[in-house]
Amino acid sequence: MPKKVDVVLVALTSPIKIGIYEQNRLIELIESQERSSDVLPQLYRDIFQKYEVEKLFYANGPGSFMAIKIAYIFLKSMSVLKKIPLFATDAFYFNANTPIKAIGKLHFVKIASEIKTQKLEIAPDVTFSLPDVLDYNEFSTIATPLYMISAVGQ
DSSP states (O other): OOOOOEEEEEEESSSSSEEEETTTEEEEEEEOOOOHHHHHHHHHHHHHSSSEEEEEEEEOOOOOOOHHHHHHHHHHHHHHHHTOOOOEGGGGGGGTTTOOOETEEEEEEETTTTEEEEESSSSSOOOOOOOOOOGGGBBBBEEEEEEHHHHHHH
């Protein structure tokens, strides 16, 4: 009998990170330097062969428009096809609320619960990491992407 797990995807930068959580505790971390569009089907095939996936989670932005779009379309398809609920939270949950590059010197920042753009002269290194314990309260069933296109043009 395979373990019942939840799967978390952060695919906003390289490496892609996938966390396998059993009873909200990280039991396996998968990383890949490959492109999301190439590697996600292979990685999730292996995950579905090894585990019984109960819930899907992902970082829905802000960040790379294409990375967010690929992650959402892929996970939404898995959710519908396999009848597994999909949840999302913003990327700041996975990077200790540090600024995320938008365009030029503009960066996305989260102040209180609002995401805005801010000009930063020195860009901080953005690293995403998966928590050892997943806080389900940080996620929503509203899993549509946070493309934030309008904010970039400001």
